[in-house]
Amino acid sequence: MSGSRASSTGTAGGQSYPKLLVGLNAVILAVTRDQPRVLTVGPQTASLGDASAKPVSTSRALPFGPFDREHDRTLELCMREAVRKQTGIDLGYVEQLYTFADKGRDPREGSGGSRVLSVGYLALLQEGPLAGVEDATWEDCYEFFPWEDWRGGKPALIEEIEAALMDWSGQVEQTSGGSDYRERIDICFGRGDAGWDAYQVLERYELLYEAKLVAEYWLDRSQSPTSPISARLGRPMAFDHRRILATGLGRVRGKMRYRPVAFELIPETFTLLRLQHAVEAISGLRSHKQNFRRLVERSGLVDGTGKREAKTGGRPAELFRFRRAVLRERRAPGVATLRPPRAP
Amino acid sequence: MSGSRASSTGTAGGQSYPKLLVGLNAVILAVTRDQPRVLTVGPQTASLGDASAKPVSTSRALPFGPFDREHDRTLELCMREAVRKQTGIDLGYVEQLYTFADKGRDPREGSGGSRVLSVGYLALLQEGPLAGVEDATWEDCYEFFPWEDWRGGKPALIEEIEAALMDWSGQVEQTSGGSDYRERIDICFGRGDAGWDAYQVLERYELLYEAKLVAEYWLDRSQSPTSPISARLGRPMAFDHRRILATGLGRVRGKMRYRPVAFELIPETFTLLRLQHAVEAISGLRSHKQNFRRLVERSGLVDGTGKREAKTGGRPAELFRFRRAVLRERRAPGVATLRPPRAP
DNA sequence: CTACCTTATACTCATTATGAGTACAAGTAG
DNA sequence: CTACTTGTACTCATAATGAGTATAAGGTAG
Numbered sequence: 001m002s003g004s005r006a007s008s009t010g011t012a013g014g015q016s017y018p019k020l021l022v023g024l025n026a027v028i029l030a031v032t033r034d035q036p037r038v039l040t041v042g043p044q045t046a047s048l049g050d051a052s053a054k055p056v057s058t059s060r061a062l063p064f065g066p067f068d069r070e071h072d073r074t075l076e077l078c079m080r081e082a083v084r085k086q087t088g089i090d091l092g093y094v095e096q097l098y099t100f101a102d103k104g105r106d107p108r109e110g111s112g113g114s115r116v117l118s119v120g121y122l123a124l125l126q127e128g129p130l131a132g133v134e135d136a137t138w139e140d141c142y143e144f145f146p147w148e149d150w151r152g153g154k155p156a157l158i159e160e161i162e163a164a165l166m167d168w169s170g171q172v173e174q175t176s177g178g179s180d181y182r183e184r185i186d187i188c189f190g191r192g193d194a195g196w197d198a199y200q201v202l203e204r205y206e207l208l209y210e211a212k213l214v215a216e217y218w219l220d221r222s223q224s225p226t227s228p229i230s231a232r233l234g235r236p237m238a239f240d241h242r243r244i245l246a247t248g249l250g251r252v253r254g255k256m257r258y259r260p261v262a263f264e265l266i267p268e269t270f271t272l273l274r275l276q277h278a279v280e281a282i283s284g285l286r287s288h289k290q291n292f293r294r295l296v297e298r299s300g301l302v303d304g305t306g307k308r309e310a311k312t313g314g315r316p317a318e319l320f321r322f323r324r325a326v327l328r329e330r331r332a333p334g335v336a337t338l339r340p341p342r343a344p
Numbered sequence: 345m346s347g348s349r350a351s352s353t354g355t356a357g358g359q360s361y362p363k364l365l366v367g368l369n370a371v372i373l374a375v376t377r378d379q380p381r382v383l384t385v386g387p388q389t390a391s392l393g394d395a396s397a398k399p400v401s402t403s404r405a406l407p408f409g410p411f412d413r414e415h416d417r418t419l420e421l422c423m424r425e426a427v428r429k430q431t432g433i434d435l436g437y438v439e440q441l442y443t444f445a446d447k448g449r450d451p452r453e454g455s456g457g458s459r460v461l462s463v464g465y466l467a468l469l470q471e472g473p474l475a476g477v478e479d480a481t482w483e484d485c486y487e488f489f490p491w492e493d494w495r496g497g498k499p500a501l502i503e504e505i506e507a508a509l510m511d512w513s514g515q516v517e518q519t520s521g522g523s524d525y526r527e528r529i530d531i532c533f534g535r536g537d538a539g540w541d542a543y544q545v546l547e548r549y550e551l552l553y554e555a556k557l558v559a560e561y562w563l564d565r566s567q568s569p570t571s572p573i574s575a576r577l578g579r580p581m582a583f584d585h586r587r588i589l590a591t592g593l594g595r596v597r598g599k600m601r602y603r604p605v606a607f608e609l610i611p612e613t614f615t616l617l618r619l620q621h622a623v624e625a626i627s628g629l630r631s632h633k634q635n636f637r638r639l640v641e642r643s644g645l646v647d648g649t650g651k652r653e654a655k656t657g658g659r660p661a662e663l664f665r666f667r668r669a670v671l672r673e674r675r676a677p678g679v680a681t682l683r684p685p686r687a688p
Numbered sequence: 689c690t691a692c693c694t695t696a697t698a699c700t701c702a703t704t705a706t707g708a709g710t711a712c713a714a715g716t717a718g
Numbered sequence: 719c720t721a722c723t724t725g726t727a728c729t730c731a732t733a734a735t736g737a738g739t740a741t742a743a744g745g746t747a748g
Contacts, residue, residue: 020364020413022445022461069364069459073447099443099463101366103417115413117366117461119443257602273695291736293697298734314695315743617724635707637726642705658724659714694745705734716723 022067023118024079025241027097027248028089030127031265034277035140037127038245039063040237041086042135060139061238062245063087067119079121087136091123093264097247100240122248124264141249142284144234144242148201148249149284157232161208162189164229168211198283199257201250205243208233216242252282260301263322271309271317272296300326366411367462368423369585371441371592372433374471375609378621379484381471382589383407384581385430386479404483405582406589407431411463423465431480435467437608441591444584466592468608485593486628488578488586492545492593493628501576505552506533508573512555542627543601545594549587552577560586596626604645607666615653615661616640644670 065082072078097120169181409426416422513525
């Protein structure tokens with residue numbers, strides 16, 4: 001959500017009503033040197049519509065912009081334009097994520113009842129140099145979600161998280177009656193027989209928020225965390241932007257399973273290893289190289305170019321190109337499409 | 345999109361701006377006697393915020409309600425409440441679909457620049473009797489999308505649609521330069537090697553709209569269709585509600601592939617055939633009975649109750665129950681989960 | 689040049705999943 | 719009883735998947 005501190009009350013149609021602000025946020029992802037990255041802007045720009053607002057946070061924020069009901073033809077165009085102004089980037093692949101208007105979730109909603117509605121977008125692109133507009137930077141996604149990167153095996157942090165969550169669920173269940181927290185923890189973090197489901201990024205973040213473990217819970221209340229683990233649960237972001245980022249990361253991970261979106265993240269021509277690394281970076285999982293190659297080749301998703309890339313450090317690899325025609329040939333890629341491995 | 349005819353201009357924060365209305369629409373689906381059904385309301389209720397507005401359409405509309413920025417805590421709660429008031433139904437499973445604010449898409453946006461932003465939701469439930477509030481009725485989904493029901497084999501209508509689309513694409517490509525329409529037609533309607541992808545409901549509807557074949561295109565312009573096929577392309581709905589319905593139907597179809605949502609549509613205990621029919625109704629595809637049973641049983645999604653249902657007309661069938669625990673055991677159902685058949 | 693590092697690519701193999709049947713079980717209607 | 723209905727168990731060929739082994743083709747250190 002993005003909004004100014006304005007809490008003014010407007011009048012229209014003869015009746016008084018609190019001001020409603022519509023903000024657009026963009027989760028813009030890329031992969032550089034096999035790391036998933038997200039485009040962020042500095043906090044001083046984090047105001048909407050009200051240029052005189054002071055920074056409300058020192059954390060990074062997602063690029064965003066106000067929706068201008070007078071001039072913007074569609075939400076998406078407005079978002080593209082805002083991103084272009086704010087970061088100098090022209091977006092390609094874009095999809096809508098989610099719309100929130102939860103009361104009280106955005107601390108910038110004044111007590112006067114002003115309301116913020118925010119529409120989140122996801123964009124994928126090949127990382128390029130930033131035009132250096134304002135304070136835009138690429139940040140490593142897994143700095144915000146250290147528990148989501150399983151490429152090096154199960155992160156040690158997971159054990160601690162589970163312990164902290166079980167601890168919390170024990171306390172809560174004593175006071176209130178509920179006993180479903182255990183089940184949620186099991187499902188989210190793949191305990192028991194479940195296995196890790198890379199897709200559930202948002203569910204995990206929200207559980208951690210509810211358990212009062214992530215920093216934002218305390219920042220939203222201007223208090224200090226009670227648990228020492230909070231400091232190691234990734235960098236916080238401004239407002240509820242980490243939650244939006246979680247939504248976006250989860251969405252790509254899910255979409256990769258049935259649509260060839262990975263190609264949005266890599267150059268026109270690429271080696272299969274590069275493609276594999278992009279998929280792995282986003283999914284946070286490692287895959288079997290030979291089988292990955294078999295999958296990609298047999299799915300008809302790529303065409304060999306005959307050219308090779310020399311700088312591999314070993315035998316030169318062939319350069320491939322995405323075969324758009326595949327969309328016409330195979331029933332919605334999803335049968336034999338590119339996707340991350342099942343789980344560790 | 346839902347909005348009143350109001351085109352008033354408000355003032356707030358010292359500057360003048362056009363009024364922004366936020367409307368919520370719900371695609372509420374159920375399955376009765378093996379038919380997918382959608383909950384609709386009469387057109388006379390199709391006004392938002394402005395009770396004196398006259399009906400703008402004689403078609404059915406989706407249930408909806410205005411978002412009250414003052415009182416509603418979240419968008420979802422507001423939608424649930426609006427549906428309860430309008431149809432007497434308490435929703436269970438709900439997910440957000442999409443948010444639009446396209447200028448000019450909603451004819452109720454006055455020329456004065458008033459703006460409508462609408463948030464769509466999807467809800468699944470077991471159809472029950474309606475409390476008869478206002479003018480709520482269940483309608484057969486495939487009356488709105490006759491080309492989406494392949495349970496009896498490829499609908500004859502498809503050939504006609506393809507012919508009309510090819511015709512249109514030929515004309516368009518002559519005047520403008522574009523030549524990608526053929527490809528879109530192929531992808532959407534599964535021509536060539538592609539096969540039918542049940543998921544692409546929205547893509548197909550939008551293509552038909554663009555090709556000026558569906559009735560709404562002409563209704564939006566207060567003109568009469570030029571092609572005789574328009575009369576057979578399903579019933580129109582009010583405003584852009586058929587488009588929203590397409591989004592919803594596509595979403596469930598997609599989601600069924602990797603989440604056990606079909607259980608939302610049937611009673612607590614059910615025979616496997618009933619489950620199968622629910623899946624088939626939504627997906628619009630037939631599946632192999634024995635294999636369906638194998639899939640469901642082996643996935644661990646259901647538990648036998650030991651009881652049987654007698655009224656089957658043949659050998660009594662065992663009654664099963666959804667096993668929620670499966671969510672904890674299998675990695676995100678999607679591996680061996682319930683899903684519609686690949687395609688015909 | 690050779691030995692040895694790297695990464696690329698081809699092929700094998702056991703296991704499991706899928707699509708399409710056949711066969712038989714257990715009710716109802718006549 | 720027989721005919722007809724729907725449910726349920728198995729079979730079987732084929733395809734997809736997970737996990738290897740083997741070999742190719744480049745680099746560099748000695």
